[in-house]
Amino acid sequence: MTSTHTSARFAVVGGGISGLAAAHRLYEAGHRVDLIEAEATLGGRMGFDMLGERPIMVGGKNIGRRYTQVRAFVAAMGGAEYEQFGINSSQIIDGELITLDNPGVTGLVRHLLRIGTPADVVKMLYYGMRVRLAPRNRYLGSPYFTRLGATRDQATLDTLFTPGLGRHALRPMSLRLNAAEPNEVYPGAFGVHLGMVMDHYDQLVHGFQPIVEDFASRITVRLDTRVDGIVLDGGRLRGLRLSSGAGACTRHDYDGVVLATPAFATARIIADDIPALSKLLAEVAYFPSTVAVVEYDGEMFTSAVRSIAFDAGPCSAAGVYGIDDRHIVRYTFSGPPARPVPSEGVLGAWIDDAEKRVAEYLKTATPRRIRTRTRSWEGAHCAYLPDHGEFLSQVGTQVAAVPGLELAGDYLFGAQLEACFRSGAAAARRLHRGG
DSSP: OOOOSOOOEEEEEOOSHHHHHHHHHHHHTTOEEEEEOSSSSSOGGGOEEEETTEEEESSOOOEETTOHHHHHHHHHTTOOOEEEEOOSEEEEETTEEEEOSSOHHHHHHHHHHHHSOHHHHHHHHHHHHHHHHOGGGGSTTOHHHHHHHHHHTTSOGGGGSOHHHIIIIIHHHHHHHHSSOGGGSOGGGHHHHHHHHTSOEEEETTOSHHHHHHHHTTSEEEOSEEEEEEEEETTEEEEEEEEETTOOOEEEEOSEEEEOSOHHHHHHHHTTTOHHHHHHHHTSEEEEEEEEEEEESSOSSOSSOOEEEOSSSSEEEEEESSTTOTTEEEEEEESGGGOSOOOHHHHHHHHHHHHHHHHHHHTOOOOOEEEEEEEEEEEEEEEEOTTHHHHHHHHHHHHHTSTTEEEOSTTTSOSSHHHHHHHHHHHHHHHHHHO
16 A cells, blocks of 8 residues: 555554554555554454463464465564464264364265255355355455345354254354354355355464564554544544543544444444444444463373364363464353353363363373463454345445544454454555545
């Protein structure tokens, strides 16, 4: 994005991947950027933390091979070392541990026939080809899946297929992406789910935090800063009302603002000034999720099985943290059995139960825990809306009526890291061109 404009001063609210993308694009264009974050650290739901002396991420960390914009951002910050992730993936099907590791088309068809019907296979392959042949279908608001949603979103995603396929194929997708069951998401978003499972994944050996810290050193970052509202003048956004700690709320003027926060947070920020848009955003579904990263004094998983997707219970998945970290396990608790966010005691019981289940299926003993880090989010995963394409159209119309305002976040293109990054980059591009 080459600058052809006089340098302006912009604010980006939200230090997650969407906000980082917007700030980076505006910075690249030669503008002055304030990145504003309510928490004490950047990263949002990537969840930077420490396991002893080792930096970890308890939130989103996997980077698909098709995550071109995320990878370009990493490269722009000087690059980083990747390691393969996502191999030896297994799931529990009717009480049996089944490992699915890049099965190919023949192996995939055989698996789908085991859990579904020939009609299921035809439909799954058809939708998969839609995504493979048109990369835009990997994201919310694509023409094909918007049309599908307009006609099929009166019912939930599980109604597209038979119960067996819904339970053993759709459920792992929707829990992983949306922390939701298939009967809590909709056909119009199915392209996002397929795009996720049709990719291959790596992770950064040293995590995303060094990349974020490198970028943060180049711009102005305001941590522990709350956005109490926006400032409108003559219908145009002119600034933000900010407060920090116990300090008074003060006005800060900007030439434009990107609100790169979850839909519910954006709805709160604009509630007093743009109530119709606020009400619309407040309707977007979000579900909680909890992650525990546990280090053991011995290997919990094996070289043949490095992760398990469970078919019941609060623990939806358990797997090694990195390809050679069979002694470090990441447990994800999501879906209806994992709601609401657990107390410390309840979470401890969930981890105990998940350990026992892993040991049972792998026929191994449970090593001793050395240390544990946990994180819970009330609104961890966006689950979109029925007829989400129409929702996006309405949001676009209302945002366009407020010059100087742009939105980014998981509810616009999708909840995966690349989709969030693209939403931030697109918001910055529009703001730059309109500045």
